[in-house]
Amino acid sequence: MSQILVKFADDHSADLLAALGNLVAAYGDLEQVLWLTPKRILNVTLAEWKKTLAKPEAERRKKLSSRLKSIRDTYEKHHGASVPADVDELLREAMVVDEERHGMIHALWARDMEGDVVRIRLGKRRPADVATVCDLVARVRRSRDRINEYPWTQPQKSIETA
Numbered sequence: 001m002s003q004i005l006v007k008f009a010d011d012h013s014a015d016l017l018a019a020l021g022n023l024v025a026a027y028g029d030l031e032q033v034l035w036l037t038p039k040r041i042l043n044v045t046l047a048e049w050k051k052t053l054a055k056p057e058a059e060r061r062k063k064l065s066s067r068l069k070s071i072r073d074t075y076e077k078h079h080g081a082s083v084p085a086d087v088d089e090l091l092r093e094a095m096v097v098d099e100e101r102h103g104m105i106h107a108l109w110a111r112d113m114e115g116d117v118v119r120i121r122l123g124k125r126r127p128a129d130v131a132t133v134c135d136l137v138a139r140v141r142r143s144r145d146r147i148n149e150y151p152w153t154q155p156q157k158s159i160e161t162a
Contacts, residue, residue, distance in 0.1 A: 006110035006118055016117065019133035020104070026137050027101050030144040034067050034094060038074040040152040064098045075152070090147050097140045104136060 039049035062070070068091045072083050083091075107121040109128065119128035 005113050006108070006120065007113070009109070009111040009117070012109065012117060013130070015130045016133065019130050019137060022137045023101060023104060023133055023140065026140040026144065027098075030094065030097070030140055030147075031064075033144050033148045034064070034071065037071050037147065037152065041071070041074045041078050043153040064095065068095060087150070090143070090150060093139075093143045094147065097136065097143050100136050101140060104133060 036046075039046060042049060042052075071091060072087075075083050075087065103121050103126065104119070107119045107126065109117065109119055112118045117128045119126040
């Protein structure tokens with residue numbers, strides 16, 4: 001097993017730090033959209049929806065996989081039909097960007113012995129460039145927007161899978 005020698009660094013470029021900040025903000029937006037999706041499926045007010053929850057704040061802290069299951073369950077129960085393929089794709093896309101975001105945010109960002117920025121996750125060197133982070137930001141935003149724009153109260157309609 002080879003070693004990866006790194007030095008902790010706090011002097012990352014402004015572009016990298018901005019991209020990571022954009023990732024955090026975009027993911028927060030996605031979490032909010034996912035948290036509100038069951039309410040949107042039921043087509044009720046926020047106050048009405050919160051009354052149906054045993055612990056509204058606990059609902060906010062659900063892991064993404066549990067939240068996606070809740071969305072699927074709410075959709076199936078409310079519409080009396082299984083989740084259509086386009087909804088399944090939207091939820092799968094959210095899971096993929098969640099896993100990638102987790103790998104970015106919970107990684108070691110450092111410099112190798114030559115001074116180049118490195119990202120280490122689970123003992124492996126990962127891409128650590130601004131473009132990689134910006135690509136993920138764009139995909140998180142796309143997932144957020146597609147889920148937010150989906151006509152949850154009208155199951156016969158679907159969005160295009162662009």
